[in-house]
Amino acid sequence: MHSPVEATLQVIGSKWTVLVLRELVGSVRRFSELERSLIGISPRTLSMRLGNLEKNGIVDRKVYPEIPPRVEYKLTALGRSLEPILKVMHNWGASFTKKNA
Amino acid sequence: MHSPVEATLQVIGSKWTVLVLRELVGSVRRFSELERSLIGISPRTLSMRLGNLEKNGIVDRKVYPEIPPRVEYKLTALGRSLEPILKVMHNWGASFTKKNA
Numbered sequence: 001m002h003s004p005v006e007a008t009l010q011v012i013g014s015k016w017t018v019l020v021l022r023e024l025v026g027s028v029r030r031f032s033e034l035e036r037s038l039i040g041i042s043p044r045t046l047s048m049r050l051g052n053l054e055k056n057g058i059v060d061r062k063v064y065p066e067i068p069p070r071v072e073y074k075l076t077a078l079g080r081s082l083e084p085i086l087k088v089m090h091n092w093g094a095s096f097t098k099k100n101a
Numbered sequence: 102m103h104s105p106v107e108a109t110l111q112v113i114g115s116k117w118t119v120l121v122l123r124e125l126v127g128s129v130r131r132f133s134e135l136e137r138s139l140i141g142i143s144p145r146t147l148s149m150r151l152g153n154l155e156k157n158g159i160v161d162r163k164v165y166p167e168i169p170p171r172v173e174y175k176l177t178a179l180g181r182s183l184e185p186i187l188k189v190m191h192n193w194g195a196s197f198t199k200k201n202a
Contacts, residue, residue: 003119003194006194009116009193015107015110019106072162077196081193086106093107093110
């Protein structure tokens with residue numbers, strides 16, 4: 001690990017991870033809802049990304065003992081602390097995409 | 102491309118790219134200086150990362166016709182507009198690394 005910036009990238013810096021985080025900003029989501037929103041993601045990849053986020057304390061997973069079991073994901077306080085980063089990345093990317101359109 | 106956040110990731114989101122950018126914040130650097138600072142980077146990888154940053158308008162490359170030729174890199178105005186992102190990523194990563202130490 002060379003730097004704090006790199007640590008942040010390791011937590012959020014893969015394509016699907018930022019898209020999963022974006023879905024969870026301000027919302028509690030079920031696995032199946034995430035799968036439907038993230039077009040093209042495989043259940044295996046979604047599961048791995050959520051698992052890493054949970055391991056890093058970014059996402060909280062709650063299982064409700066229903067039949068069939070309901071599994072919900074939401075951001076932890078640490079996860080919510082990523083929102084300003086996602087926001088500046090969003091704004092910069094929107095302006096960059098516009099310039100290069 | 103799913104989102105502006107993803108556009109930003111595509112521009113800055115590889116390990117060496119953020120480290121190259123960090124070296125260029127506030128400094129003009131020669132290729133050889135970057136190579137020395139970024140321990141473990143291959144000349145080929147450094148060259149490709151700088152080439153992509155130049156193509157995206159983030160980095161400006163200037164060749165001075167000396168013998169041997171001197172090649173200098175610096176951030177463009179667009180590149181400098183990434184500084185707030187790198188800064189929030191730095192701060193978040195520093196706090197995250199401390200928590201997980």
